[in-house]
Amino acid sequence: MNTTHRTHHRPGPLTTPAYLFLLLSQNTAALILTPLVLLSALLTLIWIGLPFVILTATLLRALADSQRRTLGHLHPQGPIPSAYRPLPAGSIIRRANALITDTTTWRDILWQISALPNLLLIALPCTLLIHGTYQTLLTFTTVPLYGFYTPTTTTEHLLSLTTGLLLTTLGLYTTPKALNTYLAFNRLLLIPSEKARLTARVAHLATSRANTIDTQASEIRRIERDLHDGAQARLVALGMTLGMAEQIITHDPDTARTMLTEARETTRHALTELRDLVRGIHPPVLVERGLQGAVHALALTHPLTVHTTADLKGRPADPVESAAYFAIAELLTNTAKHSHATHAWIRINHGQGRLVITVTDNGTGNAAPAPGSGLTGITRRLDAFDGTMNLTSPPGGPTIVTLEIPCALSSPKTWPSSETD
């Protein structure tokens, strides 16, 4: 699974309570899951628990992933990838088996068992803070503390105030320490082992490689068919026409002239077909002007009003450029066909080692990647570069598609100065 890059933020005084609450609820949920885990373990012993295993593991994975995301936000080392082995399709036994043999499942269970100490770790400073503040504030009123204790003498008041303040200070002091300990400990539990990470990576690479080979093979078949039925056939016809014209040129120059005109037309058609074919393989303007220029050229000929902003300091590698160009072209075609939009906006940026492209339109939304659709095709093609496509298209619009492709930029090709002067 690919993770989106996010910058980690140190929780401030306002966000800390929110994060603490989030961590508390995630651990409470993990605690609630304990009976289910035990039940599935027990039932598996007598073979009827396999569906339970799948259910429990799915829930546990979702919970662990949400915890990974939270930790990713808080921990200075950034996101924690989740590296589960992909589940095989097929019978329950096969799927349950894959779950049980995946070491990551067992590490998840370890994390889940740690929910109780985790809760204590987080809850202790929280309790100190809450109780301390409560007691300090109540000293100034006549409301009894927890409903039964009311300080009466000055000494009692002072004592209550002092302990209240002391506990609050202790809470303030321990909260960051407890949080840091919590982060370090849970990161250790939830970060995938190198082996699990590599296993998941290999599985992903195998799929994306198969997809790439498939896509390329079908592209080559299409090119072969286009050449065979198009330009090649036209050249044969051209040769025949020229041969016939050659034969009759002495005794019927008029017909020969007509045939030569016909031959010229055939050549023109063949050229047009070849030009379209070349455009589909690798548009010449992409070679000549790079991604920015090519997208600008595309925008100029598009039926919708397309605004382009590009900020690239150099050029991505050729295959990336090409994949990005065709993805944008496909998205614009989709927009024109389905969205009823009047305007589209394209932004091209590069940052943190990735090319980021957003295509937005003001259409009616509701776009969804159906199997075999252009959108699925884009995802498959980007997969070859570890790229991702993110689609937001609520009913009523707007549709925002974000493409991210990890890549480096080369220094821009410069127009060589004429030194021959």
Next chain:
Amino acid sequence: MRVVIAEDLALLRDGLIRLLQAHGCTVVAAVDNGPELHTALTQHRPDVAVVDVRLPPTFTDEGLQAALAARAHIPGLPILVLSQHVEQLYARELLSDATGGVGYLLKDRVFDIGQFIEAVRRVAAGGTAMDPAVISQLLARQDQSGPLAQLTPREREVLAEMAEGRSNSAIAARLYITDKAVSKHINNIFTKLDLPPSSDDSRRVLAVLAYLNGQ
């Protein structure tokens, strides 16, 4: 007419030299790369240059860049750009200085030798020669709404011919109508598109192209 030719494929370069010489042009230089083209343009200051977009050493749009650079240096230097494909982007760049004396044609247009020579002469005289493919794309894009929808089919034909760069008499000959009918259509077009009337052929063409480009 003194001509500079820039084309990296020897077969096409020789063909162009022969073709232009057969029609009374003097080829003062025939080069096969960008830097040499730049030198040839600034040294010879030809009456017209016929330039391939893609040239060595980078095999990108070196020819176009050299042509644009030379025109920045010598304003209005007549350049006819030939290419295997047409891009609105390049057409815009060539037209952006609004001085005329530019052409942008697909290489296939050389097949029709009469028309090609006419285009070369037109560009040399400070006119324009835009490929029909460029113009039809421009028209198609502006089609759905706006004043262009008010034109009659005949007026659209005249507009397309005019945008390609043809003079009144050339349009009249191609559409089999009289010169007078052509000027009437052109007047109508200028009124409908709200463009300032002009008696000068090449200025008029540039106004139409600027309008179609949405500039």
